[in-house]
Amino acid sequence: MGTMDCGKEVMPGSGSHEEKIYVSVRLRPLNTKEILRSDVSDWECINDNTIIYKNANLSASERSMFPTAYTFDRVFRSDCSTRQVYEQAAKNVALSVVSGMNSSVFAYGQTSSGKTYTMTGITEYAIADIYEYMQRHTEREFVLKFSAMEIYNESVRDLLSADCIPLRLLDDPERGTTVEKLTEEILRDWNHVIELLSVCEAQRQIGETSLNETSSRSHQIIRLTIESSLREVFGKDNSSILSATVNFVDLAGSERASQSLSEGTRLKEGCHINRSLLTLGTVIRKLSKGRNGHIPYRDSKLTRILQTSLAGNARTAIICTVSPARSHVEQSRNTLLFASCAKEVTTNAQVNLVISEKALVKHLQRELARLESELRSPQSTLSTSSYPALLREKDLQIEKLEKEVKELIQQRDIAQTQVKDLLHMLGDDGNSMIRVGLGHYPHLRVQKSPEYEIPEQETSIVADPQSLDLDIRSDAHSRTSSDYHFAQVPYFEENFRNISPGLVISSSNFSESDSFQGWEEMEKQSN
Numbered sequence: 001m002g003t004m005d006c007g008k009e010v011m012p013g014s015g016s017h018e019e020k021i022y023v024s025v026r027l028r029p030l031n032t033k034e035i036l037r038s039d040v041s042d043w044e045c046i047n048d049n050t051i052i053y054k055n056a057n058l059s060a061s062e063r064s065m066f067p068t069a070y071t072f073d074r075v076f077r078s079d080c081s082t083r084q085v086y087e088q089a090a091k092n093v094a095l096s097v098v099s100g101m102n103s104s105v106f107a108y109g110q111t112s113s114g115k116t117y118t119m120t121g122i123t124e125y126a127i128a129d130i131y132e133y134m135q136r137h138t139e140r141e142f143v144l145k146f147s148a149m150e151i152y153n154e155s156v157r158d159l160l161s162a163d164c165i166p167l168r169l170l171d172d173p174e175r176g177t178t179v180e181k182l183t184e185e186i187l188r189d190w191n192h193v194i195e196l197l198s199v200c201e202a203q204r205q206i207g208e209t210s211l212n213e214t215s216s217r218s219h220q221i222i223r224l225t226i227e228s229s230l231r232e233v234f235g236k237d238n239s240s241i242l243s244a245t246v247n248f249v250d251l252a253g254s255e256r257a258s259q260s261l262s263e264g265t266r267l268k269e270g271c272h273i274n275r276s277l278l279t280l281g282t283v284i285r286k287l288s289k290g291r292n293g294h295i296p297y298r299d300s301k302l303t304r305i306l307q308t309s310l311a312g313n314a315r316t317a318i319i320c321t322v323s324p325a326r327s328h329v330e331q332s333r334n335t336l337l338f339a340s341c342a343k344e345v346t347t348n349a350q351v352n353l354v355i356s357e358k359a360l361v362k363h364l365q366r367e368l369a370r371l372e373s374e375l376r377s378p379q380s381t382l383s384t385s386s387y388p389a390l391l392r393e394k395d396l397q398i399e400k401l402e403k404e405v406k407e408l409i410q411q412r413d414i415a416q417t418q419v420k421d422l423l424h425m426l427g428d429d430g431n432s433m434i435r436v437g438l439g440h441y442p443h444l445r446v447q448k449s450p451e452y453e454i455p456e457q458e459t460s461i462v463a464d465p466q467s468l469d470l471d472i473r474s475d476a477h478s479r480t481s482s483d484y485h486f487a488q489v490p491y492f493e494e495n496f497r498n499i500s501p502g503l504v505i506s507s508s509n510f511s512e513s514d515s516f517q518g519w520e521e522m523e524k525q526s527n
């Protein structure tokens with residue numbers, strides 16, 4: 001398998017993942033030394049999330065000063081296995097790396113609390129799971145790169161190199177802080193992993209203190225970078241590649257010189273360890289209160305290298321290891337205080353997509369060709385040759401609409417004239433109108449239709465429901481109002497109740513059989 005690290009562009013992809021750091025606490029059993037000096041276990045995990053300090057002899061002032069119960073995403077009793085800790089507190093975060101998200105798993109705690117014990121197991125389990133994932137996803141081609149470093153006395157050292165030359169840190173605008181000249185081994189297989197892990201173990205600075213015979217005197221970061229792409233297009237420089245890094249961080253343990261009885265080299269190491277852990281604590285505390293103000297990442301190499309993992313483009317899990325011994329209560333409380341701040345810190349992981357420059361150029365060329373052919377195609381609505389036809393069609397549409405507008409204006413003018421004439425006629429013939437008070441009938445108006453040449457014997461009727469009066473207009477040329485015959489009241493009721501206002505009805509609609517009665521008769525009935 002070849003490396004994919006050619007000229008490339010890293011782009012944060014879709015699937016932004018803002019979340020809080022996953023914080024768990026692991027309580028280890030009392031060790032032989034602690035048992036021999038009759039130390040007692042003062043801490044107890046009362047459920048999956050809460051650990052309590054259970055010393056009954058606690059003074060009242062101590063009780064008021066310190067919390068006795070602490071809650072986290074997960075707490076592990078002293079009899080929990082590292083496999084269990086991995087499965088429940090690290091696996092989910094660590095394996096995000098195969099989906100293109102950066103991730104980090106840290107162990108934090110005082111010296112001899114079980115950080116190396118925990119991280120050794122977690123690193124192996126996670127890499128084994130990554131291999132298992134690769135076997136299941138044969139449609140993708142994977143490249144795994146392994147690197148390892150330690151920060152010893154504030155110097156960065158390559159754990160895969162025999163040289164003890166301190167490495168420089170560089171600031172990369174895209175990738176954050178990087179370590180110059182750090183060896184990156186492309187992993188061949190699982191045996192290669194085991195081999196490299198044992199090289200790291202052998203190279204790491206270990207020293208004996210009174211608290212831990214094999215105390216780690218440096219912070220160790222084992223880093224795995226995973227790149228993957230779909231197999232069919234792999235190696236042809238025309239694919240996008242997922243690229244992410246997982247860090248397994250085994251921090252050196254905080255220690256009190258009086259307890260670790262260190263002096264000389266160990267004392268100097270302890271000072272460096274404590275100072276960088278103090279910076280880490282400050283960074284976490286400030287981040288837990290939001291990202292306002294200055295965050296002192298640059299105060300230590302550890303926080304510079306881990307900046308992305310602490311608040312950037314990464315998913316992060318922190319496992320805080322705690323000794324149960326009463327003699328370490330102060331250190332344990334400090335660890336739990338750190339854990340309480342850490343659980344308030346938010347990171348924002350994104351899927352990292354890498355597109356090789358060649359692939360990017362090819363993609364853009366293909367897109368350009370597609371657009372050009374679309375422009376040339378005769379069917380294309382964008383074709384330049386179709387513009388004149390399109391314009392002609394639009395002109396015709398405009399012409400048609402203008403014609404319609406003209407016609408509508410004419411119709412409106414005619415209607416206005418008719419209304420005028422009608423009003424005029426009503427005004428002129430006002431005297432011939434006979435008003436009848438018919439309070440309970442719709443307003444009916446009997447009148448001559450303006451355009452209609454009414455024959456001698458005809459009269460028209462217009463209903464006006466706005467008024468309760470019944471108005472009857474006679475054909476003034478032929479008759480007087482007294483000559484009129486009208487339908488009986490029930491007839492009006494039946495036939496004109498729903499007549500629209502202004503509708504003209506000829507009286508010829510009535511037949512003699514409708515038994516017309518004289519006007520006076522009708523008036524009599526209505527009163």
Ligand SMILES: Nc1ncnc2c1ncn2[C@@H]1O[C@H](COP(=O)(O)OP(=O)(O)OP(=O)(O)O)[C@@H](O)[C@H]1O
Binds near residue numbers: 112214254
């Ligand atoms: N959960 C555990 N169960 C059993 N033994 C443990 C557990 N945790 C730690 N130990 C033992 O305790 C001792 C100290 O553990 P370890 O070296 O992992 O501590 P550490 O926190 O890494 O210390 P340091 O910071 O000094 O390196 C080791 O002998 C280890 O085997």
